Structure formats: structure tokens, C-alpha cells
Amino acid sequence: MGTLSRADVAHVAHLARLGLREEELARLEGELNHILDQYAILARLATDAIPPTAQTIALENILREDVARPSLPVDVALGNAPDRQGDHLVVPAILGGDGGGG
């Protein structure tokens, strides 16, 4: 298989917000394509009769009743925060947007 280009690797690294040097990109291009080659072997198997699944345990409809329980005290919640201002966690300002969510 081996179809990932250097640009693909750089793009995925950007999405993961990883800053990679040229030699790291080159090494990862090789490693990722090697992994994809293993999947190519799996892809040779006949799986037409097997429905796709994202689960390995045969459970369904496990639901929780809508009952609130106490949360963590704020000092515990922020216990591992490298930096805090009042009761907020502080992170460096991120340029260029508001995330992708919502």
C-alpha cells in the first residue's frame, strides 16, 4: 500500500498540533506507510459477510439515570494544573480561532 505522502504526514501532524522537524517527518512517513502495509494484508481477507462493528463487547443500551452527584472541589479539579489564575486554569492563548467544535 504505502500511499501516505510527506504532505499527508505534515497535515496530520498539524491537526495533532505536533511540531515535527524534517527528519522526523521523513522517519514517520516511512513508519506510517509500514503500518498501512500491514492493513493492506488484512484488506486481502474476504469480509463481505461480516458486518462492520466498532464494539468488541456484546452490550447495548447501557444508560445512566439523570441524577446529579457531587463534583470535585475546585482545588482538587485544578490540582494538576501547571498554572492557574483564581479558579481558572491558564493555558497559552491559541491564535487563529475558536476550535472546531460546538
Add this chain to the structure above:
Amino acid sequence: MSAPAARAAALERYEAVIGIEVHCQVRTASKMFCACAVPPPDAAPNTHTCPVCLALPGTLPTINRAAVEHVLTTGLAIGASVPPATRWDRKNYFYPDLPKGYQISQYDLPLAANGSLTVETSEGPVTIGITRAHLEEDTAKLIHAAAPDGRRVSLVDFNRAGVPLMEIVTEPDVRSAEQARRYAEELRLLLRAIDVSDAEMENGQLRVEANVSLRPRGTGPFGTRVEVKNMNSIRAVERAIDFEIERQAAALDGGEPLRQETRGWDDAAGATYVMRVKESSDDYRYFPEPDLPPLVIDAAWLAALRAALPELPAARRARYRALGLPAYDAAVLVNDEGMRVAFEAILAAGPGLPPKEVANLVTGDYGRALNETAERTASGLAGRADAASLAHVLGEVVAGRLSRANAKEVVAEHVVGGRPAAAVIAERGFAQISDADAVGRIVDAVLAANPAAVADVRAGRSQALGFLVGQAMKASRGQANAAVVQAAVRERLGRGGDG
């Protein structure tokens, strides 16, 4: 050219193609995937978190049943279909508002698909297709600030992280800012009527985004799509879309290419601004969430939710129209829960009352009293009112025994004090004077006391007529039948139906 004229000119050449995305906080006690309480809007930062919604290692999500049911109920209310089985997907992106580095959402198997909502517009009813409604978790809240050393930082509050959020996406069926506004209003009304959300835009329980593009009239392919965010009121939705239509038309006329981007609405400036260039759906690298079991929605579960659905706003408006109410009155009553409750209660207490009279009382004298007090009875009536008393007041008016002016006073006093209306009427000695001779005597006295006004009326200044009628009503302490007073004044001053 004025803004509306420029817009009208743009819309002669271009057709707007608009899709609306609404994020709605469904009302639950606890968060989507953990048991933290959903924080009130004024909660102190980071007081509603736990290992699950902080994404600490080794934690697993569990699904809130009420949140799922709210989305299924919404699906039923918009006539959507529900897949027999659904699942959850991870939407991956890195941003400090997302503790796990992914948001649990639904990608290709939403809880509801292919519904619609019909809205009334100035150009008649428009049906807007709803592609899907799905469930996901909200993000943390970021405040952009400066650290004491001057560094630009973001302050993170995880209270909102993991609050259940329903996303409702329309087809690109919306063609104008007015249609978009009406859709947002009708959807908000529906979400409140089926009791799945308070849907207050001001505190972010309902967030409306619009995808706006233009295409030359008569052509098929869609133009470049711009996503507009940060519209924090229904009015902002309409203004922002109007602005964006004009901006895009001007760019296209000038041969300027449009970029696929996200723009924010600045309400004070009355303009949109670039927020970011949009990532493509592939960049979110959706994949099935392995930590949650699939959901199988069986017929019995859906049937129970369907049976619990209240009358929907559209059906309610149709029923009110069938009772003889004009469209305007029907809409006013259905839009205002306090008035709607009173209308239903008074009709039930006085089944013989003309519905139009009940609507007039509710939107008039009672509506005023409703706005003047925050107090509500157990059945949702204003102050200390009871439906039987309100029905009695109206019955007396309809029977001609109580003047409308006096009815207004009785309603106001009854709502505040809660004393039965009949007792208030008796105590105040309110009895409408409709007898032509009795009214005539009052009018004669008023005319004799106001020769200048009488001369004005005779000289053709008809405003003076209203003054004399008002004086006669006052002289009768509001008890005279206003219509009989009018007739008596006109008869004596020799003026017929004019004025």
C-alpha cells in the same frame, strides 16, 4: 442606495441559499456522560467537574438517558425518522476547550433524521427540511485574557464541558433572513413546548449558526459557503444574514472570490468579521467511539415518548383558528405560555364564553396584570387569579351587566388580591348602565357642563366628541355602557356615524 434597497437589488440577481445549525442545551440535571450537575449560568468556575468531564486517564463515559430522550422527543416533534440503532463517534481536534482532544458526537447515525418545520412568513408558509438532530457534549468555556506578566493567555472553565448539547441541522432550504429568523423563533417555541430546553439565547442555551451562500438566480450549483456564528439574539440572526447577503453580493459583483470561512457577527458594528478558515470534515477524523455501547431504539420506547408529547405549537394555532380566533391572536397566545395557560383555563371554566372575547381579555386586561406581577398560582395564572373569577368577569361583560372599563379594574384587583371577582363587583357597586334613559341623563349633564366642547363638535372638530364621551364615562365611574354613551352623544349633537 439604502441598505434595504441594496439588498433588494442584490436579491434580484442572486438567490440566497441558507442552512441553519442550532445547538441547544437540553434540560437535564446531570451532564451528558458523567454525573456532574449541569451548572447554573452563574456558577463559580471549575466547580462542576469530575474525572470524566476533565478527561483524566482511565475514565469512561456513561450515557444520560434523559438527554437521549429529549433528542428522540424532538425528532418526533419534527416528524423525523429514528434509526433502529445508533452509535457515537469521536470528532477529533485540538483546542483547550476540549479536554479529551475529541468531542463525543454522532456522525453518520444521528438520533433523528429527515424531519421538517413549517413556519409562517410574510410571504406565506415555508417548510424547511431538517436533515438531522443529534446529541453531543458541550465544550469548556474559554476567556481570553492577559496574565499578570502581560502574556496573552486563555482562562479555562470546565463547568460547561460535557453538558448535553443537541445539534439540529436544516437542509439548505432557507432563502431569506426573514425565513431564518422565523425558523429560529418557531424552533425555540417548539423546544420549549415539548419541554426539552429553556432555549434562552442570551445565556447560550440556544446558539444559532447559518451557512450562507449566493448563486445567480436560475442557476443550480451552490456558491462558496460562509458560516456565520455569534448571533446572540433572534434579531441578530436576521441582521447578520442580511448583512452577509449584501457583503457576498458586493464581492461577487466586484469579481472578488469568496473564501469558505467562518465569520462572527459583531452586533454593535452591525457587521460580520473573519474568525477562521474552515477545516474540512475529513480533518476531524471522525471514527466510532469504542467506549460507548450502541443504542437500540425500540418501538415501545418511541411509542412511550410519542404518547407523552404535548400539543405542538402548530396544532395549537390551528385549533385556536378553528375556535374563530384571527391568526394574529392565535400566534400571540401560543407564543406566550402565561397567556396560553390563562386562555385555556378561562375557556375551561366558562365553556359558553366566545373564544374571541376570552382572547381579548387574556391579551388585554389580563395580559397587563400578568406583566405587572412575577407571582404565579399553582396552575400558572398571574398573581392570585383563578380561572372561575376571570370567566365570571367576562361572562358579566358579555351579558351586558359589567362595563369593559369596570371589568379592567375588577381583573386588576382580583389578580393582585385573589378575592373572587363577584365579590369585587358587588363591593365596588359595579353594574353597567346600558339603559338609554339613564345614560341620556348623564350625557345631558356632561353636555351642559362643557359648552365649549359642544361648540367644537358643532363646528366639525370631532376630537371634542371623544372628550365628551370620556367625560360621560368618568361621570358614571366607568359604569356606563360606552357604546350607549357614544350613541347618546352623537344623537344629541346631531352627528351620525362619522367622527
